[in-house]
Amino acid sequence: MPVITCIEDLKRLHKKRTPRMFYDYAESGSWTGQTFRENTEDFQQIRLRQRVAVDMSDRTLASEMIGQPVTMPVALAPVGLTGMQCADGEIKAARAAERFGVPFTLSTMSICSIEDVAEHTTKPFWFQLYTMRDEDYVRRLIQRAKDAKCSALVITLDLQILGQRHKDLKNGLSAPPKLTPSTIANLATKWAWGIEMLGTKRRQFGNIVGHVTNVSDTAELGAWTAEQFDPRLDWKKVEQIKELWGGPVILKGILDVEDAKMAAKVGADAIVVSNHGGRQLDGALSSIRMLDPILQAVGDQVEVHLDSGIRSGQDVLKAVAMGAKGTFIGRAFVYGLGAMGEEGVMKALEVIQKEMDVSMALCGKRDIKDVDRDILLIPEGFSGSWQA
Numbered sequence: 322m323p324v325i326t327c328i329e330d331l332k333r334l335h336k337k338r339t340p341r342m343f344y345d346y347a348e349s350g351s352w353t354g355q356t357f358r359e360n361t362e363d364f365q366q367i368r369l370r371q372r373v374a375v376d377m378s379d380r381t382l383a384s385e386m387i388g389q390p391v392t393m394p395v396a397l398a399p400v401g402l403t404g405m406q407c408a409d410g411e412i413k414a415a416r417a418a419e420r421f422g423v424p425f426t427l428s429t430m431s432i433c434s435i436e437d438v439a440e441h442t443t444k445p446f447w448f449q450l451y452t453m454r455d456e457d458y459v460r461r462l463i464q465r466a467k468d469a470k471c472s473a474l475v476i477t478l479d480l481q482i483l484g485q486r487h488k489d490l491k492n493g494l495s496a497p498p499k500l501t502p503s504t505i506a507n508l509a510t511k512w513a514w515g516i517e518m519l520g521t522k523r524r525q526f527g528n529i530v531g532h533v534t535n536v537s538d539t540a541e542l543g544a545w546t547a548e549q550f551d552p553r554l555d556w557k558k559v560e561q562i563k564e565l566w567g568g569p570v571i572l573k574g575i576l577d578v579e580d581a582k583m584a585a586k587v588g589a590d591a592i593v594v595s596n597h598g599g600r601q602l603d604g605a606l607s608s609i610r611m612l613d614p615i616l617q618a619v620g621d622q623v624e625v626h627l628d629s630g631i632r633s634g635q636d637v638l639k640a641v642a643m644g645a646k647g648t649f650i651g652r653a654f655v656y657g658l659g660a661m662g663e664e665g666v667m668k669a670l671e672v673i674q675k676e677m678d679v680s681m682a683l684c685g686k687r688d689i690k691d692v693d694r695d696i697l698l699i700p701e702g703f704s705g706s707w708q709a
């Protein structure tokens with residue numbers, strides 16, 4: 322067992338163990354990858370304020386997200402094709418989240434279905450919805466999430482159409498992988514992944530296959546998205562979905578103050594300041610840069626969460642200190658899953674927890690709920706010198 326000390330270690334193992342097509346799918350940003358890179362780089366620009374001679378005993382990271390208790394303010398983000406990074410990946414990630422005491426969010430584009438995950442976990446998870454042209458299918462999907470006792474609906478607003486990720490086109494991304502000479506050559510070096518994958522029946526989009534008719538090819542993610550996702554999604558539809566769901570709603574993919582105000586107006590329980598991990602609008606600002614203006618505008622009306630670029634507990638600490646009530650991690654847990662399955666996701670969460678706990682203490686704080694801007698050193702103009 323290799324010694325894992327940071328998320329980067331898990332990423333290296335993930336790359337080694339998982340077919341190139343799926344590793345690249347996780348690791349890419351759209352087009353030039355500028356926003357993808359800046360999401361992580363901008364976290365580095367914010368510094369932490371070292372304090373000394375403060376009692377650092379009895380610390381806690383326990384908090385709440387949308388009123389639900391969490392061991393630390395970190396949820397697992399919805400990630401499509403998680404079950405291709407590792408066999409039964411969504412079930413394994415959900416179980417790790419449950420063991421750890423943080424929320425798991427199941428993507429519409431998951432390999433394991435809502436029912437699969439519900440059957441293999443004991444606590445409610447969150448369900449992420451992409452809106453489709455087929456309104457009847459969306460209604461049934463929401464009902465399935467209700468039947469599975471999902472405790473929040475995460476509506477993703479920043480992917481009505483797909484931002485291009487070059488590598489997915491070059492690799493011919495599909496689930497299950499299409500067998501071409503180049504994928505066969507690559508799969509031959511990933512035998513542990515292949516053996517596990519042969520041992521499961523879950524190799525297609527579990528929420529879709531068998532639940533929709535007239536769909537040409539669900540294996541081709543890009544083609545399917547273009548054909549089925551609803552490009553007409555607007556605030557009226559968001560309100561209708563919220564009504565249909567009737568429970569807690571989190572609106573994900575907010576990166577602009579005006580959109581944040583609309584989200585607050587429609588009565589979202591929380592918003593996620595997010596640019597989809599730099600996978601959609603290349604050239605958009607990083608989430609951490611947009612957090613402050615959004616908090617100033619709606620922080621007193623709606624709970625504000627953040628994702629995109631979190632790779633450490635220090636990153637979570639910075640987002641929370643700035644005012645986010647919670648955070649989501651995408652790639653950080655996917656690296657763990659691809660590296661070592663359920664235990665790898667546990668490891669990713671443990672790494673982040675330890676980094677956050679020790680860093681919080683070294684900033685002179687003992688309770689994450691008492692952490693505020695006082696622990697941050699933010700460069701002048703970090704968020705504010707952009708002209709619309």
Ligand SMILES: Cc1cc2nc3c(=O)[nH]c(=O)nc-3n(C[C@H](O)[C@H](O)[C@H](O)COP(=O)(O)O)c2cc1C
Nearest residue numbers: 347398399400401428477597598629630650651652
């Ligand atoms: C491989 C991959 C697949 C994703 N699939 C979805 C998805 O199905 N639904 C969704 O709302 N967001 C999806 N996202 C975005 C994540 O939920 C989250 O916003 C993003 O990963 C955060 O950035 P980070 O990876 O830097 O933590 C995906 C992200 C990745 C990396």
